[in-house]
Amino acid sequence: MSKKTWDGALAAGLLLGQFWAMASDQAKVDANYDVFATIDKNNDTLISSTEFDSYWAARPDKEATAKKEGKAQFKKIDKNGDGVIDEEEYVVYLMPLPDDELKAKVAAAKAKKAKEKAAKL
Ligand SMILES: [Ca+2]
Numbered sequence: 001m002s003k004k005t006w007d008g009a010l011a012a013g014l015l016l017g018q019f020w021a022m023a024s025d026q027a028k029v030d031a032n033y034d035v036f037a038t039i040d041k042n043n044d045t046l047i048s049s050t051e052f053d054s055y056w057a058a059r060p061d062k063e064a065t066a067k068k069e070g071k072a073q074f075k076k077i078d079k080n081g082d083g084v085i086d087e088e089e090y091v092v093y094l095m096p097l098p099d100d101e102l103k104a105k106v107a108a109a110k111a112k113k114a115k116e117k118a119a120k121l
């Protein structure tokens with residue numbers, strides 16, 4: 001039984017790696033956007049430092065310095081320094097893209113997400 005579980009986990013891991021290696025830029029932006037939407041609890045399309053803190057605190061790999069690190073990370077992602085992380089700042093931090101491509105791809109990811117949400121209602 002345990003071997004089967006392990007095989008399953010391995011297969012899932014390989015599949016994820018394969019997905020990432022083969023995924024189009026748009027698929028990656030979609031995936032990153034999903035994470036953004038998860039962190040953005042109040043759905044105002046911005047990640048506040050409070051939202052980021054609770055996301056950071058819930059990370060399974062947190063350590064003693066985690067809180068301080070989280071603050072530093074937030075500052076790094078918040079490129080324009082206005083105290084909130086917007087969708088484009090978040091996606092471009094994980095995946096550097098030229099400005100025009102970034103805007104178009106984030107918009108497409110957003111539209112996809114909105115469609116999925118609408119389908120669930
Ligand atoms: Ca928010």
Ligand SMILES: [Ca+2]
Pocket residue numbers: 078079080081082083084085086089
């Ligand atoms: Ca910002």
